[in-house]
């Protein structure tokens with residue numbers, strides 16, 4: 040279905056989207072790259088000249104750098120662990136026949152549609168508050184000391200909030216994957232005498248491997264740039280300063296654009312490493 | 328396949344599934360319930376579930392004090408505008424990629440997706456600077472454009488997967504029948520793809536509605552949508568649970584409803600076809 | 604008018620040459636069938652004529668004017684696709700009227716033509732239905748209706764019957780033939796089914812790997828196939844081929860004899876063999892006979908015969924209907 044004419048038309052039709060995205064990608068990225076090699080302080084006169092790799096050196100040697108990397112790793116790793124493990128279990132449960140499947144499905148998916156600022160504030164105030172939060176009430180009811188979640192385990196608190204938001208996503212994708220499993224395969228294994236756990240280990244889990252990979256990759260990309268949840272809860276204090284938040288602070292709060300840009304370039308590279316793996320999987324699927 | 332499952336087992340599964348579903352949904356339910364309480368009832372210990380005096384007062388206060396409707400309108404304009412604009416740019420592109428695939432089509436698609444993965448914070452300052460230069464800071468049009476660009480890869484991708492399911496012969500028939508390219512897309516492709524286009528629009532409205540990096544960083548008083556409206560409750564209003572709840576309920580209700588309609592498309596839209 | 608000339612037309616997809624240089628002349632009003640095994644390039648050739656694909660080189664002329672680079676819509680040709688390619692969101696009426704609407708024809712004339720086509724094709728009662736609510740045969744007719752309202756210079760059909768069941772296929776075959784007799788418009792019809800080709804065509808073009816093996820009327824192809832490929836492809840059951848000494852005895856590298864040109868006897872004949880499978884169709888009987896040293900021979904006998912599995916029979920070819928091929932597979936006489 041391709042003639043010269045239709046190919047020419049196709050190029051024309053693709054042009055707006057391609058040009059827009061190319062601009063959206065290149066212009067800011069080149070600017071960030073440029074800033075990262077400059078002393079750039081908007082409040083003190085703006086562009087103060089080239090400084091080579093100084094910003095990078097300062098960014099990587101700053102006392103806040105390694106803690107922020109660690110926080111990022113813990114946050115991303117924690118959320119991934121919770122969502123993938125609970126997601127698999129939940130998907131297995133929801134795949135069983137039971138009454139009211141449609142409604143339960145809706146209940147489980149709902150958190151994904153809650154805007155990040157709302158979920159963060161609701162959790163912070165109405166659940167995790169040490170005086171009036173629901174958890175405090177619950178602890179008191181059992182005679183325990185109320186726990187100040189956000190100041191005593193701030194990173195864990197944020198992990199809980201974010202995991203609650205992303206659990207539906209993981210569950211939904213894993214459920215879709217489970218449902219595509221050929222039930223005859225399972226029945227054959229059952230006939231062969233494989234017990235439940237073996238069936239899960241040898242058939243269900245390998246079948247889910249790809250879906251789990253996809254969940255991990257996509258969530259990683261989104262989780263690396265978690266912002267609003269930190270912004271409205273701890274503002275980056277108490278060890279919740281992730282890389283994203285650190286860069287944000289350098290750029291907008293301390294207005295050290297050069298330094299922030301160096302961090303920004305680092306974040307871009309980091310995200311790209313994850314993206315390459317995801318692209319591989321997606322690309323393979325395109326051919327199929 | 329349908330194997331008979333014992334009623335007992337089904338009952339147990341039902342109980343488990345409903346409990347888990349309830350637990351996951353509970354924070355939302357609790358927020359909605361609290362929004363109908365008075366402030367005193369909202370922090371009562373032990374907590375009140377249903378036995379309280381239902382009141383709509385919080386909603387009135389929220390609207391009065393912070394002008395909820397203005398934020399809502401901004402959200403509608405920003406989410407709706409960016410999605411519609413994106414769809415208009417994406418339909419021709421998706422047509423080209425689905426029906427006139429070339430050697431580079433796959434690379435272009437993957438490249439488009441990869442732009443979605445750029446961390447926003449990495450380009451925050453340049454965008455900020457550009458916005459100041461163009462006078463777009465705290466303007467709805469600025470956010471419409473940014474969110475359109477953010478979601479364009481997803482829109483193109485989703486439309487592409489839907490278009491791929493339409494047999495190319497039908498479009499060729501239209502071409503033989505004398506339709507111009509514009510007529511082919513307008514009278515044949517678009518009507519056939521209506522369900523796909525609708526789901527694409529729906530999912531992207533949701534994504535734009537909940538976007539909370541650019542909306543928080545590029546707006547102030549004038550163009551702020553609901554994400555920013557809620558963020559303004561972080562302190563000290565956040566301590567007024569009933570009002571926080573009312574505001575939150577107002578912010579999430581519209582999208583929760585849309586979201587439930589679009590749940591089937593969610594997987595497709597967010598995994599780029601990697602999971603079927 | 605509908606005269607189509609292909610001059611040294613080639614088509615390659617990337618490095619793969621699907622159509623090597625090809626010349627073909629299609630006269631106005633002819634019913635031409637492209638026939639050949641699956642994947643031999645029939646659809647590609649048809650799509651080149653339609654303008655849905657560009658030729659890699661060569662020219663296509665329609666009614667004497669060069670149409671090589673003319674847009675599909677401007678070539679004045681109508682196409683019926685294998686999948687019918689109906690617009691699922693439009694009613695039958697709108698489907699049929701679509702090309703007229705695109706041509707900005709006035710509404711009254713559109714209605715008149717649609718009504719006319721619907722009458723010819725027995726679709727009048729279905730005009731307000733959607734394609735999804737029609738049977739396969741009806742969909743086929745809508746696709747034809749959409750083609751005839753345009754009053755094209757030629758119709759192009761790409762395996763239009765392959766999605767229909769056997770009984771319907773015979774019906775539609777007749778309907779299309781009748782349509783051709785009524786309209787007297789050029790029709791180019793692609794099929795892999797040689798029975799369709801034999802029954803419908805004025806002129807058959809046999810293709811293999813993008814090359815034209817032979818062009819001719821059905822009987823020319825049947826009586827005088829140019830080579831072994833055409834001989835084997837045209838006619839059902841397939842022609843028997845015999846090599847070696849048995850062929851040399853007739854002065855050929857290979858001889859071909861159609862099943863209907865072999866005489867069966869229980870007493871004497873050229874070859875002695877044993878009956879394997881016997882297929883009784885009532886009107887005919889097909890026997891698969893195992894002869895020592897040869898591949899099984901197919902024999903077609905009119906009506907019923909009294910031989911059964913395992914019987915010994917004698918076979919003799921009709922010398923006048925014998926085809927002789929040389930080592931290259933070309934027919935000598």
Ligand SMILES: Nc1ncnc2c1ncn2[C@@H]1O[C@H](COP(=O)(O)OP(=O)(O)O)[C@@H](O)[C@H]1O
Pocket residue numbers: 040616621639640641642643644645646647648
């Ligand atoms: N768009 C295309 N790209 C690459 N190869 C193609 C394309 N279309 C057809 N072909 C190849 O050309 C050959 C002829 O195809 P086609 O014309 O569809 O055969 P037919 O219709 O006789 O079955 C086949 O080998 C097919 O794989």
Ligand SMILES: [Mg+2]
Pocket residue numbers: 645646647762
């Ligand atoms: Mg074909």
